[in-house]
Amino acid sequence: MSPAPRRHPNRAAVRSAPTAVSTPDSTDPPAGSDQTRRRLQLLELIAHRQWVPLAGYGFYVALLTAGYYYNLTFVQLGLIDLGTTRLGMTGRSVSLVMAVLALVALAVSVATGVVMDRRGWSGDLRVKLRLLTVVTAVQLTLTVIAPLLATAVGLVGWVVVCAATIGVGMPVTFSFMADLIPVRDRGFAAAVPAGLAFFVAALYPQQWRVEEFSVVMAAAMTPAVVVLALLAFRPSRLVDRLATQQARFGPGRFTRPPAPTVSTPAFALIVAAMFAVFFIDSLGFLRIIDTPAYITTSWQSPEIGVRVFIAVAHIVGAAIAGVLYTTFDWRWLLVWVYGLFGFTHLLYTFHLRTAADAVPPLVLPGMYVLAVAFYTTLNFALWPDLSTRDTIGTRCAVGVGVAGWLASFSSTSLALYSDAAGVSLLTHLRYVDALALLLVAAVPLLLYAARVRTVARQEPT
Amino acid sequence: MNLELIPMLLLSLLLLASDGADTAVARLVLSGHHRLDDTQEAVIVGDATVTIPTDTTVTAPIYVIGGTTRITGTVDARVTQIAGTLLIDGDAVIDGLRIIGGDRRVAPTADIRHRSSVDLATPTRNPVRSVVALAVATAALALVGARLVRTRRRNLDNVAGAIARHPLVTATVGLLLLLTALSLFVFMAFTLVLIPVSVLGLLAGLAVTALGIISWGHRLGQHLPVRQPHAATTAGVATVVVLLQLAGAVPVVGDLIVGFVLLSGLGAVTITYLGFTEFHPAPLPD
Numbered sequence: 001m002s003p004a005p006r007r008h009p010n011r012a013a014v015r016s017a018p019t020a021v022s023t024p025d026s027t028d029p030p031a032g033s034d035q036t037r038r039r040l041q042l043l044e045l046i047a048h049r050q051w052v053p054l055a056g057y058g059f060y061v062a063l064l065t066a067g068y069y070y071n072l073t074f075v076q077l078g079l080i081d082l083g084t085t086r087l088g089m090t091g092r093s094v095s096l097v098m099a100v101l102a103l104v105a106l107a108v109s110v111a112t113g114v115v116m117d118r119r120g121w122s123g124d125l126r127v128k129l130r131l132l133t134v135v136t137a138v139q140l141t142l143t144v145i146a147p148l149l150a151t152a153v154g155l156v157g158w159v160v161v162c163a164a165t166i167g168v169g170m171p172v173t174f175s176f177m178a179d180l181i182p183v184r185d186r187g188f189a190a191a192v193p194a195g196l197a198f199f200v201a202a203l204y205p206q207q208w209r210v211e212e213f214s215v216v217m218a219a220a221m222t223p224a225v226v227v228l229a230l231l232a233f234r235p236s237r238l239v240d241r242l243a244t245q246q247a248r249f250g251p252g253r254f255t256r257p258p259a260p261t262v263s264t265p266a267f268a269l270i271v272a273a274m275f276a277v278f279f280i281d282s283l284g285f286l287r288i289i290d291t292p293a294y295i296t297t298s299w300q301s302p303e304i305g306v307r308v309f310i311a312v313a314h315i316v317g318a319a320i321a322g323v324l325y326t327t328f329d330w331r332w333l334l335v336w337v338y339g340l341f342g343f344t345h346l347l348y349t350f351h352l353r354t355a356a357d358a359v360p361p362l363v364l365p366g367m368y369v370l371a372v373a374f375y376t377t378l379n380f381a382l383w384p385d386l387s388t389r390d391t392i393g394t395r396c397a398v399g400v401g402v403a404g405w406l407a408s409f410s411s412t413s414l415a416l417y418s419d420a421a422g423v424s425l426l427t428h429l430r431y432v433d434a435l436a437l438l439l440v441a442a443v444p445l446l447l448y449a450a451r452v453r454t455v456a457r458q459e460p461t
Numbered sequence: 462m463n464l465e466l467i468p469m470l471l472l473s474l475l476l477l478a479s480d481g482a483d484t485a486v487a488r489l490v491l492s493g494h495h496r497l498d499d500t501q502e503a504v505i506v507g508d509a510t511v512t513i514p515t516d517t518t519v520t521a522p523i524y525v526i527g528g529t530t531r532i533t534g535t536v537d538a539r540v541t542q543i544a545g546t547l548l549i550d551g552d553a554v555i556d557g558l559r560i561i562g563g564d565r566r567v568a569p570t571a572d573i574r575h576r577s578s579v580d581l582a583t584p585t586r587n588p589v590r591s592v593v594a595l596a597v598a599t600a601a602l603a604l605v606g607a608r609l610v611r612t613r614r615r616n617l618d619n620v621a622g623a624i625a626r627h628p629l630v631t632a633t634v635g636l637l638l639l640l641t642a643l644s645l646f647v648f649m650a651f652t653l654v655l656i657p658v659s660v661l662g663l664l665a666g667l668a669v670t671a672l673g674i675i676s677w678g679h680r681l682g683q684h685l686p687v688r689q690p691h692a693a694t695t696a697g698v699a700t701v702v703v704l705l706q707l708a709g710a711v712p713v714v715g716d717l718i719v720g721f722v723l724l725s726g727l728g729a730v731t732i733t734y735l736g737f738t739e740f741h742p743a744p745l746p747d
Contacts, residue, residue: 183746253746316636323633327742340641347648361491363644370640 041182042189052241056180057189059242063132064193064380065200066224067173070217073201074143075101075162076412078213080286082146082155086210089152091420095413097156101163102409106401108167113397116171122393123250125179125243128172129232135169136228140221147211166405174396177384178250179242184326186253190380191322194373198314202299202307250392252385254330259386262398267386269446273334274382274403276439277375279411280341284432285368286415287425288348298365306362313366317373324374325381333378335443340371342436345429352426379404466491466507467643469526469543471650471659472561473505476541478653480522487651490528497523506530506545515552525563539575549573595706603698606675607691614690616736620676623729623740628721630742634732635673635724642666666727672735673726677701 045053079101083094121127142162149155181189204216231239252259260266289295301307324333344367351360383399384392418428470489477487488500491507496514503521504511509528513519517534525542532540533550539557540547542565549555551568558567560578567573609617624631646662649655675698682690682697705722708715732740 251746256746320633320637323630324637326745327627327630329743336637343641343645343648347644350648350651359490359493361489367641367644 040188041185052238053180053182053245055238056242056245057185060176060180060189061192061196063173063176064190065196066220067169068193068197068376069201070139070221071166072197073208074146074210074213074217075166076408077208078146078210079159080412080416081208082149082210083152086147087149087152087155089155091416093152095416095420097159098409098413098416100156101159101166102406102413104160104163105166105170105409106406108164109170109397109401109405110167110394112168113171113393113395113401116175116393116397117391122171122175122178122391123246123389125176125246126232126239128175128179129228129239131168131172133225133228133232135165135172136221137225138165139169140218140225143214143217143221147214167401170400170405171393171397174380174383174400175387175392177381178252178387178389178392179246180249181384182249183251183253183385186381186385187325187377188322190325191318191373191377194321194376194380195315195318198318198369198373198376199311202311202314208300246389250389252387252392254386255388259395261391262394267395267398270382270386271399271402273443274375274379274399275407276435277334277337277341278379278404278407280338280345280432280436280439281372281375282408282411283415283435284341284345284348284429286412287419287428288368290419291425294348294360294364297360298362309362310365310369313369314373317370318377320370321374321377325377330378330382330385331443331447333374335440335447337371337374337378338436338439338443340367340374342433342440344368344371345433345436349426349429349433352429466527467647467650467663470505470507470647471656472543473524473526473541474650474653475656476543477503477505477522477524480539513553595702599699599702602671602675602702603678603695605671606678606694606698609675610679610691610694613736616733617676617679617694618736619733619739620672620726620729620736621680623733624673624676624725625680627729627740627742628725630740631728631732632721632725633728635726635728638727638731639724669730669735670723670727672730673723673728674698674701674705676729676736677722677726 042054042057045057079098080094083089083097084091089097116122116128121131138161142158142165146158149158177186177189230236260270289299296302298306298310321333324336344364347364347367351364379400383396386399387395415428474487487503487505489505489507490509490511492509494510494512496512497504497519498514498517500519500521503524504519505524505526507527511523511528511530513523513530513532513534513536515533518537519535520537522538523530523536523540525540525545525547527545529546529548530540530542531548531550532553532555534552535554537556539559540555541559541561542563543561544563547563547565547567549558549565549567549571551570553568554572555574557575558573558577560576606617642662646659646666649659649662675694678696678698678701679694680697681700682693682695685693685696685700687693687696701722705719708718711718729740730736
């Protein structure tokens, strides 16, 4: 447990802090008026030289960027390489292993989230840092030994331990937003790691092989473990000060009126909507990257210019998503994501049908990247914004666990299965198209139906 | 993809359909260097360099809308040049050559069996003509602006207000719209059936962008020493157009400024529903 601060450690910051939590009866300026304060609080923190919150900001961005890079490269792509190329497993077997990873990660994540909320760890920055240190240390060990695995049984054991660390890491990592990022900045703070992680992944390493991933990750994680251990286990005024921020930053954007609880249909609908996004993405992407004509002209192109284009597109897409998340209702962002995925898969299908022999235009990966940047940003910001300090563990665990990991890896295993079953890329993408288009149509209809319900309830009897 | 290729692409697809070619297997070459050794599908050459080498016979029609196409072999079909550069060497044999635009160099000894041309030659660059064209476009925008001030002032106020208060949001929405709408319209054009929708979409995009420029002018006009509102907007629109021209002459920074102005106008018109409502961003806790 973190020691109680002897005096208010950030008094000066609180005195001059521009972000007092507004109470329900506060008189906010009308939305959209010139008085509405929409400027990034990061800029105000810099202007006021508030180094402690700025350090927290930097820590969050670095943590999310590194964590996401690790998961989307080493775990998602490296594991496939390890199973199929090095261990000679069939696509079907690897898909089963991926399913195990998803299920174990989800179970551990939900259990961790519930324990965090019940024991008050969600609101205790130091406990979360300690959990994160242990998770990172175990993952470092797993990273180093991964290329040494020689049997399928060893891989399954490795996957179970890896899934457990991911499960613990998910609610811990995502809940840091409540400690470190002001509500006003969450769209931007989510966009930066979403853009950066993909930016780096698009440029390095070029070959998606587990050996390359392992070297890169181990080199980056070793100093990270040391820094985390120092912050978590040694007395630190910085950590003490950061721990007090949650009182101001903690309540999410969608918690007034209170957000739906985890057990309600409304929350289940949000989770299902996000699940569908991740599912569509991985289902299409993993077959596309399996097709040499597409992957060697985009994500693994020998031309650095192409990879830089994709990397920059990630940044641009994340920046757009950050602005839109902050400005519009998140549901509209969701509609955009479905629309973009539906359109992108249609583009791929169209190319396959009409010009399969021709070099695919860059607009195909470009549109894909835009959609991915959108939903990643949304995923980073949405769950903390639906939570308070007392609920953030469970909500992040369920949200990220089901909508992120379970969706990604179940669709990954399904994509591998369809490949192994001999389903052609065109047929596979046709199913993905159908799913995306169904959701494009369904989400506005559901939003409209919800509006009808609200209006009907307001009508005097 | 070069945006200037889009109208050429639409035209080439229309020609392709009217020529009776199988559009389902048409091939679009947008970048890089390519050799057409043996192709049976229609080829549309964009910003690429395409060569049909000696001792090679291509039996599919070729549409040149950009880049460079060099023919030294045999094309047993029609070659249509809409834009770009076409180089026909002395040993080339071509069944038909249709010229609509672009630059070309045809060797006198080349064997071209049928030749036709539509006189849409690009006029020589004339500074006076360019200035007159710009002045006409500016006058048209200014007149529409003056008219809108009289009839739909609130719409202009709403769009201009969104640009002024939310420049980042409007430019971001504009950028997203540009990226997705352009891809969508090009995609529609490939279906041929939807070419009219694609053309309408592009025209609508131009109209919305024009309304954005007028709104910028309306906003700027309020700061000019002109008392009459419609005259202020007219002067503002003219000033914006001139400033955009000047900015466009500056490399990189100028292009960014022009892009920002156009995109924020596009975004502002969209998020204010053509100016019929004020834009209210989602409320954020303070």
